[in-house]
Amino acid sequence: MASYSLSFISTPLRISFSPYSRPPHAAFLWHPPLVSIPRTRSLSLALKGVSAIGARGEKLSCGAVSSTGMAAAAGKKVEVFDSKDELAVHLARYTADLSDKFTKERGAFTVVLSGGSLIDYLRKLAEPPYLDSVEWSKWHVFWVDERVVPKDHVDSNYKLAYDGFLSKVPILPGNVYAINDALSAEGAADDYETCLRHLVKNGVIDFSEASGLPKFDLMLLGMGPDGHVASLFPGHPLVNEKEKWVTFIKDSPKPPPERITFTFPVINSSAYIALVVTGVGKAGAVQKALGSSEDSGTLPVELVSPAGELTWFLDKNAASKL
Numbered sequence: 141m142a143s144y145s146l147s148f149i150s151t152p153l154r155i156s157f158s159p160y161s162r163p164p165h166a167a168f169l170w171h172p173p174l175v176s177i178p179r180t181r182s183l184s185l186a187l188k189g190v191s192a193i194g195a196r197g198e199k200l201s202c203g204a205v206s207s208t209g210m211a212a213a214a215g216k217k218v219e220v221f222d223s224k225d226e227l228a229v230h231l232a233r234y235t236a237d238l239s240d241k242f243t244k245e246r247g248a249f250t251v252v253l254s255g256g257s258l259i260d261y262l263r264k265l266a267e268p269p270y271l272d273s274v275e276w277s278k279w280h281v282f283w284v285d286e287r288v289v290p291k292d293h294v295d296s297n298y299k300l301a302y303d304g305f306l307s308k309v310p311i312l313p314g315n316v317y318a319i320n321d322a323l324s325a326e327g328a329a330d331d332y333e334t335c336l337r338h339l340v341k342n343g344v345i346d347f348s349e350a351s352g353l354p355k356f357d358l359m360l361l362g363m364g365p366d367g368h369v370a371s372l373f374p375g376h377p378l379v380n381e382k383e384k385w386v387t388f389i390k391d392s393p394k395p396p397p398e399r400i401t402f403t404f405p406v407i408n409s410s411a412y413i414a415l416v417v418t419g420v421g422k423a424g425a426v427q428k429a430l431g432s433s434e435d436s437g438t439l440p441v442e443l444v445s446p447a448g449e450l451t452w453f454l455d456k457n458a459a460s461k462l
């Protein structure tokens with residue numbers, strides 16, 4: 141069993157456990173006497189989570205405490221930030237730490253992006269100190285889902301990422317793997333899967349012998365208010381796809397309708413997943429996934445359960461129902 145030191149990050153009430161790069165599913169020892177925190181509603185939630193899990197003897201990743209809340213669950217870490225800016229600061233450090241780790245370990249860092257607000261939360265990576273310290277030439281960038289539109293279309297996730305992030309950091313253009321936008325949705329999904337298989341074969345993307353699936357180093361996911369992740373929507377049969385690595389949808393409830401998307405087996409084969417979720421409109425789905433909720437049924441986000449480590453990055457609005 142390993143233990144982790146507690147360190148104050150920004151306010152006296154925020155505690156995190158370092159390093160981020162500890163082994164997935166490492167055990168966690170809770171040392172209440174080391175810290176003195178007022179017994180708030182959120183802290184008692186946190187302690188309930190920790191002791192319940194400890195009582196079952198399960199292995200835990202650590203949780204994080206903030207002035208707005210904490211949750212801890214097996215294999216999951218939940219961080220709640222007072223502001224979106226603070227979230228962006230910590231997401232940059234988390235990503236840069238993983239970039240260092242994988243660059244040293246494998247000589248490459250495979251990062252999977254989603255669309256939506258996530259791209260804006262990567263903005264601090266394009267600023268000092270990360271702009272100069274990250275080994276950008278080792279990055280290989282993919283999309284967990286993409287809208288089947290031209291790359292210069294306003295709906296393109298490639299365009300969103302290029303304008304908001306990729307154009308601001310020195311990632312090699314040849315290491316950015318966009319879909320072939322000249323193909324149909326089905327053709328683009330097949331083509332993207334072929335590209336992934338090639339990159340697994342030549343060692344750029346890690347491979348899980350156990351599952352026979354690609355193992356991306358870091359997947360950065362957003363979540364919709366309905367609990368969708370990637371382009372895997374509640375009640376849609378694609379949620380259950382087990383064979384393909386990449387598939388397509390032509391009736392996406394979120395426009396535009398035609399998209400390609402990674403499937404859950406590939407998503408869950410990742411070494412690290414960050415779920416970045418902000419805004420009160422997502423508080424219900426966050427509550428369903430992490431708190432107590434009367435709702436039956438399973439949201440797609442609840443199926444995110446990586447072989448490696450899952451960290452939720454929430455702002456206090458998204459965490460307001462926890």
Ligand SMILES: O=C(O)[C@H](O)[C@@H](O)[C@H](O)[C@H](O)COP(=O)(O)O
Nearest residue numbers: 254255256257362363364369370
């Ligand atoms: O292409 C897409 O539509 C996205 O990849 C999608 O899965 C997104 O990540 C969520 O809808 C969250 O988006 P927001 O963070 O903007 O709400």
